[in-house]
Amino acid sequence: MEQFFQQIINGISLGSIYALIALGYTMVYGIIKLINFAHGDVYMVGAYIGYFCMTSFHMGFLPSLFIAMTFCVILGVAIEKIAYKPLRNATRIAVLITAIGVSLFIEYGTMFFVKADVRSYPPLTGLLVKSFKLGDIVITMQQLLIVGITVILMVLLQFIVKRTRIGKAMRAVSLDKEAAELMGINVNTTISFTFVLGSALAGAAGVLVGIYYNSINPLMGIMPGLKAFVAAVFGGIGIIPGAMIGGYFIGTLEVMVSGYGNSMFRDAVVFAVLILILIVKPSGLLGKETREKV
Amino acid sequence: MLEITDLNVHFGVIHAIKGISIKVNEGEIVTLIGANGAGKTTTLRTVSGLKKLSSGTITLNGMDITHSSAQDRVKMGISHVPEGRRIFSTMTVLENLELGAYLRRDKSEIAKDLSMVYERFPILADRKKQAAGTLSGGEQQMLAMGRALMSRPKLLCLDEPSMGLAPLLVQEIFDIIRDINEKGTTILLVEQNASMALQIANRAYVMETGSITLTGTGAELMQSDDIKKAYLGG
Numbered sequence: 001m002e003q004f005f006q007q008i009i010n011g012i013s014l015g016s017i018y019a020l021i022a023l024g025y026t027m028v029y030g031i032i033k034l035i036n037f038a039h040g041d042v043y044m045v046g047a048y049i050g051y052f053c054m055t056s057f058h059m060g061f062l063p064s065l066f067i068a069m070t071f072c073v074i075l076g077v078a079i080e081k082i083a084y085k086p087l088r089n090a091t092r093i094a095v096l097i098t099a100i101g102v103s104l105f106i107e108y109g110t111m112f113f114v115k116a117d118v119r120s121y122p123p124l125t126g127l128l129v130k131s132f133k134l135g136d137i138v139i140t141m142q143q144l145l146i147v148g149i150t151v152i153l154m155v156l157l158q159f160i161v162k163r164t165r166i167g168k169a170m171r172a173v174s175l176d177k178e179a180a181e182l183m184g185i186n187v188n189t190t191i192s193f194t195f196v197l198g199s200a201l202a203g204a205a206g207v208l209v210g211i212y213y214n215s216i217n218p219l220m221g222i223m224p225g226l227k228a229f230v231a232a233v234f235g236g237i238g239i240i241p242g243a244m245i246g247g248y249f250i251g252t253l254e255v256m257v258s259g260y261g262n263s264m265f266r267d268a269v270v271f272a273v274l275i276l277i278l279i280v281k282p283s284g285l286l287g288k289e290t291r292e293k294v
Numbered sequence: 295m296l297e298i299t300d301l302n303v304h305f306g307v308i309h310a311i312k313g314i315s316i317k318v319n320e321g322e323i324v325t326l327i328g329a330n331g332a333g334k335t336t337t338l339r340t341v342s343g344l345k346k347l348s349s350g351t352i353t354l355n356g357m358d359i360t361h362s363s364a365q366d367r368v369k370m371g372i373s374h375v376p377e378g379r380r381i382f383s384t385m386t387v388l389e390n391l392e393l394g395a396y397l398r399r400d401k402s403e404i405a406k407d408l409s410m411v412y413e414r415f416p417i418l419a420d421r422k423k424q425a426a427g428t429l430s431g432g433e434q435q436m437l438a439m440g441r442a443l444m445s446r447p448k449l450l451c452l453d454e455p456s457m458g459l460a461p462l463l464v465q466e467i468f469d470i471i472r473d474i475n476e477k478g479t480t481i482l483l484v485e486q487n488a489s490m491a492l493q494i495a496n497r498a499y500v501m502e503t504g505s506i507t508l509t510g511t512g513a514e515l516m517q518s519d520d521i522k523k524a525y526l527g528g
Contacts, residue, residue, distance in 0.1 A: 165396070172382050172393050178344055179380035184368035184397040184445065 002136040007259040008252065013143040013212065015251020016150035020205035021228035022235070022243035023157065024076075024198025030174040030238035031194045033092060037099040038079055040225015041106035042199050046072045046206025047216045048114060054122050061128065061211070065149070069203040076199025077192050085188065103225075111218040118217045121210040128211070146208045153201060154244060161240060166193055174238065223267070227254070230274045236284025245285060295320045295480050296341065296372075296449055301350035303336055310336050312504040313350070318449065318482050323475050325483040325491040325512070327525060328501035334484040335377055337501070338451050341482070342374035343367045354449070369397055373447030377454050377484075379438040383427030387418055390426050390437055394444025404444070411440040414470065432463040439470070443479075450474065451482045456490060468494055488525035492516045500525075 021043050028036045046068045053064035083102050087095045123129075124142070131140040161167040172180040173190045181187055209224070210216050231250040235242025250270055257266045277284065296318040303311035311333045318324045326334045339345040341352060343364035351360045354370055362370070373394075382390050391411060395404045412419035415436040421429060426437055435455055442450060452471065456464040464487065472494045475481050485491035492498055495512035500521065508520065515521050 168385075168389060168393060169396065171385060175382045175384065176380055179376060179382065180393075181344060181364040182342060182368070182374050182376060182380075183393045183441075184365045185393075186365055 003259065005137050007255050009137065009139055009143060010259075011252030011255035012248060013146050013251070014255055015248035016146050017205045017209050017212070017247075018224065018228045018231045018251045019244045019247025020150055020153065020201045020208075021224060022231040022247045023154075023240065024202050025229050026232040026235070026237055026240060026243040027170075027194050027198050029232070030240075031170065031191055032084070032088075032095075034084065034095050034099060035229065036079075036084075036198075037096070037225070038083075038102040038106060039198065039202060040221035040223075040228065041103050041110075042072050042076055042079075042221075043202040043206045043209075043224065044216070044218060044221030045075055045106065045110060046203030047210045047220065048110065048206075048218075049203070050207035050210050051119060051121060051216060061124075061145075061207075065204060065207045068207045069200045072199040072203030072206070073196050076195040076202070080192055080195040085191075107218055107221070114218060116218060118215050121214045121216065124211060142212050146212060149204065149208065153204060157197060157201070157240070160197065166190070170194055227267075227270050230270055233274060233284055234277050236287030239284065239286045242284055242286040295355055296482065297351075297353045298337070298341070299351045299353075301337070301340060301352070302348045303333075303340055303345060304348045310504055311340070311347075314499075314501070314504075314506045316499055316506070318480060320480055321475075321478070322496040323471070323481040323483060323494055325485055325495040325498045326501060327485055327488040327491055327498060329524075330486070331503070332501040333504045334501055335453055338374065338453050338482070338484050341367075341451055342372055344374075365397070368445055371446075371448030372451065373442040373445045373449070374451040375438045375442045375453060375455065377457070379434045381426045381429075381434050381437050381441070384425055386423055387426055387429070387437060388422040390441050391418070391422075391444050394441035397445065403446075407444055407446060411443055414443075414473075415440050431458050432460070432467075435459065435463075435467060436470075439467075439474075443474070447479060449480045449482060451484075453484045454486060455483070456485065456487045464490060488521070489516070492521075 021039065024039050025036060028034060028039070049068040049071045050064045053059045053067050079102055083098050084095060087098060128141050128145065131138055161170060169180065169185045169190045170193065172183065172185060173187055177187055227250055228247065231246035232243045234249060235246030250273070253273065254266045254270055257269045298314065298316040300313050300315055301311055302313055314337065326337060328334055336345060340347050343362060347360070351358060353359060354372065357370070359367055359370065382393065391408060395407065398404055417433055418437060418440055426434065429437060439455070455467050455471065459467065468490050471481060471483065483491055483495065492512040492515055498510065498512050498515050499506050500508040500515070508515065508518070
């Protein structure tokens with residue numbers, strides 16, 4: 001039983017990271033119907049920025065997190081402006097292929113600058129190395145930090161999307177671009193802002209995974225990116241609460257498979273979930289069945 | 295107020311609007327009638343900036359807005375209720391109305407206009423917390439009109455406000471349009487329901503396959519034999 005609870009705690013920590021990445025996928029899909037395959041690489045860049053802040057500049061955790069998020073915002077908006085905006089009226093497949101191109105460009109561009117070697121995040125100090133014991137269950141400070149920061153960011157995101165002017169504009173554009181234009185909403189600005197939010201969350205996830213797993217490399221974004229995509233589809237792509245639920249579900253599932261089954265199968269199981277959901281309920285857990293309008 | 299001169303619009307190689315000119319004076323209700331595919335909706339979309347024109351000019355109160363963005367046109371006082379209402383279905387009625395006032399910052403005036411809209415459409419006040427997609431067709435039309443009024447337009451463009459509504463509701467919607475006009479908003483109305491539109495219009499233009507074939511006051515066109523035959527059923 002202890003082991004089960006321990007795995008739940010590990011699953012929630014990993015799930016937080018997937019949820020943060022999945023939110024970016026789902027918001028961008030919601031607004032421009034694009035699976036932004038470069039999103040996982042924004043997360044990777046976030047991890048590297050955090051790494052350099054902590055090692056080269058000896059900054060603390062929170063300033064590093066903040067700088068990584070800021071840098072990812074700039075990167076995300078640049079990707080949108082340079083790669084996707086010129087294709088606004090192109091076919092969806094053209095944009096999708098571009099996204100894959102951007103993804104490869106960032107992966108190997110980063111590799112050129114930082115080399116392909118795996119790097120280790122600096123060891124944590126002070127309060128961050130503490131851990132708590134509840135009976136036989138161990139909760140580390142890092143896990144609390146990951147879950148805590150994720151929850152704060154999600155609450156903030158919900159507030160922005162539900163309560164602010166730009167959040168309402170985001171929802172309006174994702175529902176009906178032309179009608180939004182008729183309200184006087186600047187559609188391009190709103191799309192850029194969606195990339196701002198998604199990239200900030202991905203940057204945060206990158207730093208959090210750095211302190212959790214310690215090792216980072218230029219291709220680290222591929223697998224978590226794909227899994228976060230599965231999480232977004234599981235919850236219902238385009239639906240924000242769906243991405244949160246999906247992230248935690250996929251994270252917990254993966255940890256459970258590693259803990260009780262065979263860790264060789266953990267990736268396979270995640271993608272089996274993707275296949276299953278596409279067969280059983282393609283619109284995802286929270287999605288409504290919609291027919292394509294003709 | 296609004297002056298469209300020699301407007302041409304293409305969809306790829308198709309010449310959809312062929313050099314039409316339309317004038318709407320301040321305080322008028324002007325209607326654009328014609329069959330399906332005549333180009334009425336396209337004309338309206340060009341006025342609100344959703345569709346790019348190939349040549350011609352559009353001016354609003356003497357200002358050239360031919361190449362202005364849709365956003366700027368809302369700022370300058372053009373509001374467009376699109377065909378099919380296009381409300382934001384998963385957002386609440388109140389959120390839809392708030393989006394209508396998206397470009398405005400004058401909170402107290404927005405609140406005034408909101409109560410004005412609720413007064414005009416009491417059903418919207420009852421349903422303000424409800425998702426807009428759950429409203430009936432007539433209520434959605436009212437919401438779309440209320441939303442458009444929230445920007446305090448000088449010129450209100452309405453595209454087929456009677457589409458898909460029960461006859462009783464059609465009458466109600468047209469009464470409301472007339473009332474909005476009497477309170478000082480100029481109206482450009484696109485309709486397939488020609489008899490209703492001509493009854494409330496000061497002036498009317500008849501469109502056929504991208505050109506204007508006939509123009510006159512609403513009363514004149516109601517008497518015209520061509521119109522009776524083509525649009526009024528005898």
